[in-house]
Amino acid sequence: MSRYPALLLCLFAATLQAGESPPTEDRDLAYSLGVRLGERLREEVPDLQLDALLEGVRQAYRGEPLRLDPARIDALLADHEARLLSEAPLDVERARAAEGRFLAREKAKAGIRELPGGVLVETLRSGRGTVSSSWNRVQVRYVGRLADGSVFDENKEAQWFRLDSVIAGWRTALREMPLGATWRLVIPSSQAYGAEGAGDLIPPYAPLVFEVELLNAE
Numbered sequence: 001m002s003r004y005p006a007l008l009l010c011l012f013a014a015t016l017q018a019g020e021s022p023p024t025e026d027r028d029l030a031y032s033l034g035v036r037l038g039e040r041l042r043e044e045v046p047d048l049q050l051d052a053l054l055e056g057v058r059q060a061y062r063g064e065p066l067r068l069d070p071a072r073i074d075a076l077l078a079d080h081e082a083r084l085l086s087e088a089p090l091d092v093e094r095a096r097a098a099e100g101r102f103l104a105r106e107k108a109k110a111g112i113r114e115l116p117g118g119v120l121v122e123t124l125r126s127g128r129g130t131v132s133s134s135w136n137r138v139q140v141r142y143v144g145r146l147a148d149g150s151v152f153d154e155n156k157e158a159q160w161f162r163l164d165s166v167i168a169g170w171r172t173a174l175r176e177m178p179l180g181a182t183w184r185l186v187i188p189s190s191q192a193y194g195a196e197g198a199g200d201l202i203p204p205y206a207p208l209v210f211e212v213e214l215l216n217a218e
Contacts, residue, residue, distance in 0.1 A: 045080075055067065092195075095206075102207055103120070103188060115173060115176065116172055117169065117188070118188045118191065119169045119172050119186070119187055122186075123181065123183055125181060126180075127179050127182075128178065131175075131179075132217065135217040136218065137217065138161055138174050138214060138216070138217045140159060141158060141213045145210070146202070146208065147206065167187065167208075169208070173187075174214060177214045179215070179217060181213070181214055182213040183211075185210040186208075186209050187207060187208045187209075187210065192206070193208075
């Protein structure tokens with residue numbers, strides 16, 4: 001599927017509705033939509049000719065005759081999409097190489113041990129409770145970060161989870177974790193969200209870092 005239609009539909013639909021807003025809000029909304037579109041296009045087409053882009057937006061939005069034949073437009077967009085797809089394997093290799101370097105650095109740190117599946121564990125606080133591989137539910141507090149340290153998920157309140165509903169790296173670690181312990185987990189992407197990632201929060205081939213406190217289990 002093309003990268004552009006959903007974004008452009010959002011742009012045009014919101015612009016059509018903007019006529020119902022006060023003039024200042026109308027202008028600010030149009031500007032905001034332009035910012036988001038510009039950010040997206042800057043990443044994907046860094047040498048884009050903005051004058052031609054705006055010409056196409058104006059003509060399509062106003063229903064004016066288009067400078068190019070629709071078949072030519074479709075062919076150009078299809079060719080551009082094919083080029084993006086052909087470059088994707090390079091992005092995959094870079095992401096996998098970056099993950100490998102990150103995991104190697106983490107594994108080399110003092111006090112790190114490795115669990116099945118490549119999950120790395122650092123004990124931040126030792127627990128004094130039981131350990132059981134048969135637990136079905138756990139109560140935890142946690143914070144989740146990407147490799148660059150940015151937080152993508154956090155729950156400071158005690159939260160119950162079924163172990164069959166969490167990522168494989170969590171299942172591996174929590175079934176070896178004593179009650180009351182706090183562990184730092186480094187989870188390879190193969191034990192997390194893999195090649196697909198998770199929406200806009202977690203990119204493909206992203207290793208995840210969690211600080212998890214195990215409060216209760218059953």
